[in-house]
Amino acid sequence: MRRDTFLKSLAALAAAGSLPLTASAAATLKMMIPANPGGGWDTTGRALGKALQEAKVADSVTYENKGGAAGALGLAQFINASKGDPNALMVMGAVMLGGIITGKPPVNLSQATPIARITSEYNVFVLPSNSPFKTMADVVTQLKKDPGSVKWGGGSRGSTEHIAAAMIARDVGVDPSKINYVAFRGGGEAIAAILGGNVTIGGSGYSEFAEHIASGKMKPIAVTSGARLKGIPVPTLKEQGINVEIGNWRGVYGAPGLSPAQRQQLTNMVLAALKTPAWQESLEKNNWTPAVLSGPAFEQFVDSEFASLRATMVKSGMV
CATH class of the missing domain: 3.40.190.10 (Periplasmic binding protein-like II)
Incomplete structure (x- = not known):
């Protein structure tokens, strides 16, 4: 294959989001952390960023903290500023679902792209x-x-x-x-x-x-x-003697409007990061329990969690 033909083919693959991980490693990933520094989402996002680099699926990762309203402010910024961006990720979890139920923000998590649940704590x-x-x-x-x-x-x-x-x-x-x-x-x-x-x-x-x-x-x-x-x-x-049990899981979402190929690519990158020594070290250091779930199963889990949390909050007088 001629060099110019090869380069055109490579560009076409990149546009379609179909490049293998090794070919897309030059990308800089952008990590939205919808909370102020120092908390669980911040620790999770930065640990995942380190693991993504160790897995060599990203050359670098930039971070943006946007706290407030149980993550809804960061979610709104992520949805509005990252449409169609295959290199954008956002940390989220059970806390965001609870905040959406109580705060009823103008944006909805369903506007973004589910990637994976990664931990439970x-x-x-x-x-x-x-x-x-x-x-x-x-x-x-x-x-x-x-x-x-x-x-x-x-x-x-x-x-x-x-x-x-x-x-x-x-x-x-x-x-x-x-x-x-x-x-x-x-x-x-x-x-x-x-x-x-x-x-x-x-x-x-x-x-x-x-x-x-x-x-x-x-x-x-x-x-x-x-x-x-x-x-x-x-x-x-x-x-x-207090009959209460509740867990806190965390996951990541991609930007709105990703193609199926781009969503799969981003999912593969995250799953590769979760296999690195850097991520295993973070799990042990922070006493996180691995809780990996991706694809349609993760999407269904989030829908189920919304319903379950809402029922719990109604019973507890919060909604």
Whole structure:
């Protein structure tokens, strides 16, 4: 084949989104992180970016943080600015679904392109080290006396820790609508509030609090899993007589308007990244559970999660 004919063929393949991974590795991927720095989505997005580069499916990855409204602000920017861009990715997860249900933003997740679910993580509730409370039972006792006096700190309204707080209240006989939930735009803000004693109790993924738990600045009192997490000596809510279990999964979406070939290409790139040593190291470091799901199965999972979360939030008085 003549060189000019080969180059024309290569260009045609690129336009169709059909190039093999090795041929498309020169691309710079753009990662939208719809949260402020320091939280779970930020950690996930940057860990995935590192893995994409280690897998040699991208030469470089740029990151943009856009926090607010449980990811809805970042979602809106991603949808409006990335149409048809095969090199754009956005981190998302259960928190975004909860935020969409409570906030009813003008954009919809269905406008973007589902790529893959990548991890699952349970929440941990913590107390500041100088808290007068020592256990979840202490918090519940105070909650029953005066619901408004217990400040729950965590992510945006509709986050898994917000839903968990409402579910705890409901299970112990307190009106969920009376809980005093303080929402923060990112994990960094929530951590500062907990360490500063500005909230009574904080909730988030274990990975976000691990450093401060290890240093003794936070005291973990409960996890939202069905059984104790491996290597983490923290009792579940169920062990403490509170019938609440809720997980927090994270995934990635592509831009609106991708062709089937472009969607498959991006999916292949993400799946390749999840097999790298860099990603395995991130899983272990952050105590993330692998939860890989892609293609139509992931799309169906998101639809099912929307319905399940909405039902849970209605029962808990949040919707």
